[in-house]
Amino acid sequence: MPEAKQASTEAYFLGLDGGGTKTDCVLVDAAGNTLARSTAGPSNPIRAGYAKAWFTLSDAADVVLEHHHIKAGDIRGIYAGIGGAGRDVVARRIATFLENAFPEAAVIVTTDLAITLQAAVGDSEGIVLIIGTGSAAYGRNAGGETGRAGGRGPRFSDEGSAFDIGRRALAAVVRAEEHRGPETALSDRVLKWLGCAEWNRVLDWVVKNPDDVFPRIFPLVAELGDKGDPICEAILLNAAESLSELVASVISRLKMNDSEVPIAKAGGTVGRSKFFDAAIDEGLKRVAPRARIIPLEMKPAEAAAQLAIRLGRRKAHA
DSSP: OOOOOSOOSSOEEEEEEEOSSOEEEEEEETTOOEEEEEEESOOOHHHHOHHHHHHHHHHHHHHHHHHTTOOGGGEEEEEEEETTTTSHHHHHHHHHHHHHHSTTOEEEEEOHHHHHHHHHHTTSOEEEEEESSSEEEEEEOTTSOEEEEEOSOTTTOOTTSHHHHHHHHHHHHHHHHTTSSOOOTHHHHHHHHHTOSSHHHHHHHHHHOGGGTHHHHHHHHHHHHHTTOHHHHHHHHHHHHHHHHHHHHHHHHTTOTTSOOEEEEESTTTTSOHHHHHHHHHHHHHHOTTOEEEOOSSOHHHHHHHHHHHHHHHHHHO
């Protein structure tokens, strides 16, 4: 982090959006003007580890601070939405790191779900469906109650995510090669797509870092699904069904069944496949027939930066 020697009289604020694949950082001034942006690697400490998360957050912040020639001591508020921070112990560890690195800043660490919901509907009611390396649905009703489903890691959650889709794709290739399943265009493409000459390299890579392998395969599944490969279509349809179930769970929990609830989709898989996008929309209409599917009003890191301004003002008036 840039060394904090003497704080400027001007106030600056950081918004961070960290997930299992990438981290976005936005620097704004007290008026909410965006001054700089940066993107770095993964910062979900549950998937990447705390050391990797801290280095990534540092790198992302360093870029925007250096771009605007300011120091860590000039930052007055930080709002960070980090994957995995739904657990208090995780949020506290990340917050402690940021508080030490930015001694003049008020800091809040929450989930990436919360800032994405803010980016979609502000302080109003609504639901976000996040489909990236992991998957989750998160919502807030008119009474301010919140609820979530999914997003608890690939071992027993994250159905319909890029990780899940990539894992199912590789399994389909293995079954086809062993004559236990139907043929798929994936078989001729996946090794070259991953840059591997043979399966042992893929297996070693999966053992070492599955988060670096399975999500990479999603764009190939998306491409072949749009071209009509039956196996890829089936994988994407199964994923869409799982994702709609996440939203249905949140709607039921928050008693929003009769509400014209706005639902926003977010994450790295959105907009990558017409077939997949249409399947998700169809599933959402089935579980929430009165819902309105809406775009995000801003990027989650931008929403986090605006919340950081509020946080800094509260600290200044405390």
